[in-house]
Amino acid sequence: MNEPLLTLTNVEKHFPQSNGFLKPAAAPVRAVNGISFSIAEGETTALVGESGCGKSTAAKLITSAITPSAGKITLRTRDGNILDVGSLRGRARKALWRDVQLIFQDPFSSLNPRMTVKQIIAEPLRNFDIAHGQEATDLVADLMDRVGLQPGTMSRYPHAFSGGQRQRIGIARALAVKPRLVVGDEPVSALDVSVAAQILNLFQSLKKDLGLTYLLITHDLSVVRHSADRVAVMYLGNIVEENTTAALFKSPRHPYTQALLSAVPSQDNQDKPRIVLTGEVASARNIPTGCPFHPRCAYATDVCRLTAPTFEQLPTGGRVACHTPLEFMP
Amino acid sequence: MSNALSHESAALKAYAEASGWRLGWAKFRRHKLAVVSLYIVGLLYLLAIFAEFFSPYDYSDINRRHVLAPPQAVYVVDASGQFTWPHVRALKGQRDPVTRRLNYIEDPENTFPVRLFAPSKPYKMWGFIPLETRFIGVSTPNRQASIFLLGTDSLGRDVLSRIFHGARISLSIGLVGVALSFVIGIILGGMSGYFGGWVDTIVQRTIDLLQSLPTIPLWMGLAAAVPPGQDPLVTYFMITVILSIIGWTGIARVVRGRFLALREEDFVLAARFSGASEMRIILRHMVPSFASHIIASLTLSIPEMILAETALSFLGLGLQPPAVSWGVLLKDAQSLQVISQAPWLLVPGLAVVITVLAFNFLGDGLRDASDPYGKV
Numbered sequence: 001m002n003e004p005l006l007t008l009t010n011v012e013k014h015f016p017q018s019n020g021f022l023k024p025a026a027a028p029v030r031a032v033n034g035i036s037f038s039i040a041e042g043e044t045t046a047l048v049g050e051s052g053c054g055k056s057t058a059a060k061l062i063t064s065a066i067t068p069s070a071g072k073i074t075l076r077t078r079d080g081n082i083l084d085v086g087s088l089r090g091r092a093r094k095a096l097w098r099d100v101q102l103i104f105q106d107p108f109s110s111l112n113p114r115m116t117v118k119q120i121i122a123e124p125l126r127n128f129d130i131a132h133g134q135e136a137t138d139l140v141a142d143l144m145d146r147v148g149l150q151p152g153t154m155s156r157y158p159h160a161f162s163g164g165q166r167q168r169i170g171i172a173r174a175l176a177v178k179p180r181l182v183v184g185d186e187p188v189s190a191l192d193v194s195v196a197a198q199i200l201n202l203f204q205s206l207k208k209d210l211g212l213t214y215l216l217i218t219h220d221l222s223v224v225r226h227s228a229d230r231v232a233v234m235y236l237g238n239i240v241e242e243n244t245t246a247a248l249f250k251s252p253r254h255p256y257t258q259a260l261l262s263a264v265p266s267q268d269n270q271d272k273p274r275i276v277l278t279g280e281v282a283s284a285r286n287i288p289t290g291c292p293f294h295p296r297c298a299y300a301t302d303v304c305r306l307t308a309p310t311f312e313q314l315p316t317g318g319r320v321a322c323h324t325p326l327e328f329m330p
Numbered sequence: 331m332s333n334a335l336s337h338e339s340a341a342l343k344a345y346a347e348a349s350g351w352r353l354g355w356a357k358f359r360r361h362k363l364a365v366v367s368l369y370i371v372g373l374l375y376l377l378a379i380f381a382e383f384f385s386p387y388d389y390s391d392i393n394r395r396h397v398l399a400p401p402q403a404v405y406v407v408d409a410s411g412q413f414t415w416p417h418v419r420a421l422k423g424q425r426d427p428v429t430r431r432l433n434y435i436e437d438p439e440n441t442f443p444v445r446l447f448a449p450s451k452p453y454k455m456w457g458f459i460p461l462e463t464r465f466i467g468v469s470t471p472n473r474q475a476s477i478f479l480l481g482t483d484s485l486g487r488d489v490l491s492r493i494f495h496g497a498r499i500s501l502s503i504g505l506v507g508v509a510l511s512f513v514i515g516i517i518l519g520g521m522s523g524y525f526g527g528w529v530d531t532i533v534q535r536t537i538d539l540l541q542s543l544p545t546i547p548l549w550m551g552l553a554a555a556v557p558p559g560q561d562p563l564v565t566y567f568m569i570t571v572i573l574s575i576i577g578w579t580g581i582a583r584v585v586r587g588r589f590l591a592l593r594e595e596d597f598v599l600a601a602r603f604s605g606a607s608e609m610r611i612i613l614r615h616m617v618p619s620f621a622s623h624i625i626a627s628l629t630l631s632i633p634e635m636i637l638a639e640t641a642l643s644f645l646g647l648g649l650q651p652p653a654v655s656w657g658v659l660l661k662d663a664q665s666l667q668v669i670s671q672a673p674w675l676l677v678p679g680l681a682v683v684i685t686v687l688a689f690n691f692l693g694d695g696l697r698d699a700s701d702p703y704g705k706v
């Protein structure tokens with residue numbers, strides 16, 4: 001593959017904390033604390049981590065809903081130019097949303113209850129001047145058909161649809177602009193297991209038909225296994241390990257990845273004990289010194305408490321940030 | 331996935347295609363008290379708009395033969411116990427030999443049938459449409475014939491007719507005041523919520539300040555500054571301005587609150603990703619979601635305005651006679667003596683109570699209905 005579609009370089013997002021009038025400013029929330037990774041065109045990359053590790057913040061940064069405090073996010077445009085996503089304003093920012101779209105976690109709050117499905121899906125068609133009138137209606141029908149909704153229901157309001165159907169409406173809206181990169185922020189975590197599986201299958205078939213590139217954000221590694229090509233594991237605003245899905249599942253090298261994997265039911269780990277992380281879940285308001293994972297790591301040493309580990313390239317093609325990575329298991 | 335579209339019942343389809351307004355209306359209708367209040371409010375405004383027609387008399391007609399006459403009853407049974415056409419009995423004045431007071435007693439021998447759409451002296455509806463028919467009246471052209479369903483005041487003017495005319499000012503001052511508050515409130519509240527930062531701080535602190543002032547003394551102070559003896563229309567407008575000085579604050583708070591809450595909603599971010607301009611996000615995506623909340627809170631602030639006008643006029647700081655409003659009418663019932671001799675002069679107070687309650691129930695119903703997607 002040539003140039004990646006999207007590249008993040010040392011991206012940070014700190015939210016300043018104000019304690020209110022005339023009180024000393026508190027330390028900022030370091031939601032995203034210097035992450036780097038890239039997404040190749042046509043691949044599905046998964047970003048995995050527990051609640052509060054900064055996944056949604058990363059999604060908002062990539063979709064230019066918020067701007068980074070530091071670092072660089074670049075997107076390769078259709079004509080091969082490199083776009084600095086973090087500095088976009090106004091029209092240029094609006095133009096980005098023809099290439100990059102987000103699918104929300106909550107299928108309820110992400111659809112305007114006072115608009116019909118047709119109005120919701122036609123909104124990008126209208127605003128980006130893609131189609132109007134009857135042409136737009138026909139496109140809406142096509143999109144609904146594509147995501148498995150009955151076009152005959154387009155004059156209904158969201159309240160008449162189930163969670164899974166609503167998520168399909170959100171997907172149709174995102175696809176309306178023919179984006180190249182689709183970011184899904186926990187797109188199935190609000191759904192029942194069987195409905196979630198259907199939606200994941202829909203993602204797969206859409207990817208094949210439309211040549212989409214996905215960034216799939218989730219806290220659940222079991223979602224990742226069959227849908228992602230690569231996985232990046234995030235902990236407290238940092239990426240701690242990154243590899244192909246096969247290599248990462250087979251032989252996790254970071255203790256945190258190992259713990260996450262042990263919670264996923266599968267044939268390979270039936271006999272292995274589940275690793276239960278102890279210690280308090282640290283918050284982005286107060287990130288530990290050294291390796292951010294050290295208070296909960298079973299392998300932590302004095303070095304870990306003092307110095308942050310840097311990335312080590314793995315022979316399998318991935319990288320890991322740990323002073324003493326776990327054994328490679330072929 | 332509903333594969334059986336054609337088999338779905340019409341009711342289900344209607345529900346699926348029901349807009350927020352339709353769902354809200356359905357929710358509102360379950361609120362019986364609010365529905366009844368809606369009818370009452372509608373009736374009150376109807377009476378106020380067509381006051382000349384619904385009044386049996388001109389509100390300023392002086393009737394020296396019937397000063398402080400008590401309310402006349404409508405009878406459906408005559409002196410011999412037979413059912414008859416509804417009628418009223420003539421009032422006979424009798425001076426009390428001890429107190430020298432004029433008392434009125436009803437004469438069962440001298441009755442006048444009540445008529446709907448009764449002919450009357452010519453009068454002008456809204457000051458320019460000549461009419462000679464009133465909704466209710468007594469038909470006999472007789473000097474003794476009278477129909478004072480709520481009695482008369484110390485100049486012999488019909489209290490019912492005066493209440494209907496007073497409703498015009500009292501009910502419209504609520505609407506005009508709320509309209510004015512609404513304009514100020516939506517602009518300042520919208521700016522506060524939209525821009526945030528120092529604009530928000532200034533607007534919010536101003537609201538805090540205005541809301542911390544005791545309202546009645548503030549109104550009194552401002553009303554006292556309105557020069558007396560002006561055209562009643564000018565006074566009327568000044569009073570609405572005074573009421574709106576406080577009135578906008580509540581509405582601004584609601585607008586700002588909804589703005590801040592909605593700005594964080596995923597569907598607003600989704601609209602942005604759908605390429606909607608800032609203006610379109612506000613007008614197309616946010617306003618429809620809070621319009622119903624604003625209507626509800628506007629409805630709830632109308633009775634406050636009505637009460638305030640009544641209080642000011644009652645204290646002599648609002649409208650002055652010959653203008654009639656419910657507050658002006660209640661001023662006639664200020665002394666204990668009047669109340670003991672002519673308690674019917676307090677009936678305008680009852681009109682105020684009914685109106686305020688009806689608006690409050692209506693506003694409560696609208697508030698519940700304003701979020702049709704919430705938990706039922």
Ligand SMILES: Nc1ncnc2c1ncn2[C@@H]1O[C@H](COP(=O)(O)OP(=O)(O)OP(=O)(O)O)[C@@H](O)[C@H]1O
Nearest residue numbers: 015029031050051052053054055056057058219284
């Ligand atoms: N606008 C903001 N202002 C202040 N702090 C924020 C803001 N947005 C997020 N945070 C904080 O940043 C951290 C990361 O939040 P984020 O929503 O990105 O996490 P997440 O991984 O998506 O979690 P979840 O699984 O709960 O969605 C959290 O501690 C959160 O409280």
Ligand code: SF4
Nearest residue numbers: 291294297304322323
């Ligand atoms: S660096 Fe140390 S504390 Fe951090 S994960 Fe590796 S072993 Fe654990």
Ligand SMILES: [Mg+2]
Nearest residue numbers: 055056057185
């Ligand atoms: Mg999140």
